[in-house]
Amino acid sequence: MDRDLIPAEFQRFHDLIYKLAGIHYPAEKMALLSNRIRRRLRATKVATYDAYLQLVQTNSQPAEVQAFLDSITTNETYFFRCQRHWDFFREWATARAADPATRREGFRIWSAAASTGAEAFTICIVLHQILGNNFGGVPVEILGTDLSASILEEARAGVYRPYAVAQTPPDVVKKYFTKQGTEELLFDRQLARHVTFQRHNLMEPLMGARNFDFVFLRNVMIYFDVPSKEKVMRNAHAVTRPGGYLMVGESESLMNLDQPFTYVKPSIFQRKSETTAPART
Numbered sequence: 001m002d003r004d005l006i007p008a009e010f011q012r013f014h015d016l017i018y019k020l021a022g023i024h025y026p027a028e029k030m031a032l033l034s035n036r037i038r039r040r041l042r043a044t045k046v047a048t049y050d051a052y053l054q055l056v057q058t059n060s061q062p063a064e065v066q067a068f069l070d071s072i073t074t075n076e077t078y079f080f081r082c083q084r085h086w087d088f089f090r091e092w093a094t095a096r097a098a099d100p101a102t103r104r105e106g107f108r109i110w111s112a113a114a115s116t117g118a119e120a121f122t123i124c125i126v127l128h129q130i131l132g133n134n135f136g137g138v139p140v141e142i143l144g145t146d147l148s149a150s151i152l153e154e155a156r157a158g159v160y161r162p163y164a165v166a167q168t169p170p171d172v173v174k175k176y177f178t179k180q181g182t183e184e185l186l187f188d189r190q191l192a193r194h195v196t197f198q199r200h201n202l203m204e205p206l207m208g209a210r211n212f213d214f215v216f217l218r219n220v221m222i223y224f225d226v227p228s229k230e231k232v233m234r235n236a237h238a239v240t241r242p243g244g245y246l247m248v249g250e251s252e253s254l255m256n257l258d259q260p261f262t263y264v265k266p267s268i269f270q271r272k273s274e275t276t277a278p279a280r281t
């Protein structure tokens with residue numbers, strides 16, 4: 001196939017992607033989407049866009065549906081993305097570690113739309129800097145989830161190119177990574193054990209998880225329309241503990257959304273503590 005999608009084909013793929021992942025591909029991205037699908041045509045040796053659409057739509061090859069989803073997601077990420085966010089997280093985590101009651105409870109954190117794991121491992125680094133070796137005996141559990149199975153494989157491997165640590169102070173790189181080959185960097189295997197990576201579609205509830213103290217939901221809602229964003233926020237709210245925080249990407253506005261979190265400041269939201277009615281006497 002040596003041409004881009006025509007508008008009618010684009011619309012059919014658009015609707016399928018929206019149905020499967022809540023992702024809204026704008027018409028300006030037709031060339032990008034064409035390129036991405038062409039790669040799948042070559043890999044599967046399917047001749048036309050419509051034949052490939054049919055293959056994915058009928059779910060006759062579930063592995064190909066996953067490969068399709070892997071191919072249409074954008075996985076841009078890096079360590080310490082948006083310094084202002086990490087300042088807020090560090091301050092919150094330091095206060096939580098200083099209070100004996102919350103310190104005992106530990107840290108349960110969700111990196112939703114985790115991509116290569118750079119965000120989940122940045123959380124690890126910051127908590128290690130605050131709590132010290134073995135996290136000072138404090139329980140730390142980090143869950144990283146993503147729609148893309150292939151990107152989660154990369155996250156589990158924990159190997160990064162220099163680009164991923166371009167915003168990370170050199171002494172931090174030295175401490176938490178081991179050089180592999182000429183330029184690749186392997187993230188600390190001991191710390192990585194505190195992170196579990198799992199496939200999850202944000203359009204669906206996250207099942208079986210205990211409530212999180214902090215949820216990172218950054219730089220993914222840019223791909224969603226209003227109903228998808230509202231669904232994701234409701235799903236995230238359901239697994240955030242009362243008083244817990246949710247952080248969204250710098251450029252993501254939740255203005256005018258019908259969603260259950262309380263606005264704290266740009267990018268930061270909180271699940272309100274449930275007020276219990278005074279007991280009757």
Ligand SMILES: C[S@@+](CC[C@H](N)C(=O)[O-])C[C@H]1O[C@@H](n2cnc3c(N)ncnc32)[C@H](O)[C@@H]1O
Binds near residue numbers: 073081146148218
């Ligand atoms: C641009 S990356 C953001 C990574 C990281 N959160 C950050 O801010 O650096 C967006 C990620 O969202 C994932 N994604 C897109 N749609 C998703 C969905 N419906 N459910 C779960 N993850 C999704 C993509 O696979 C991709 O890895």
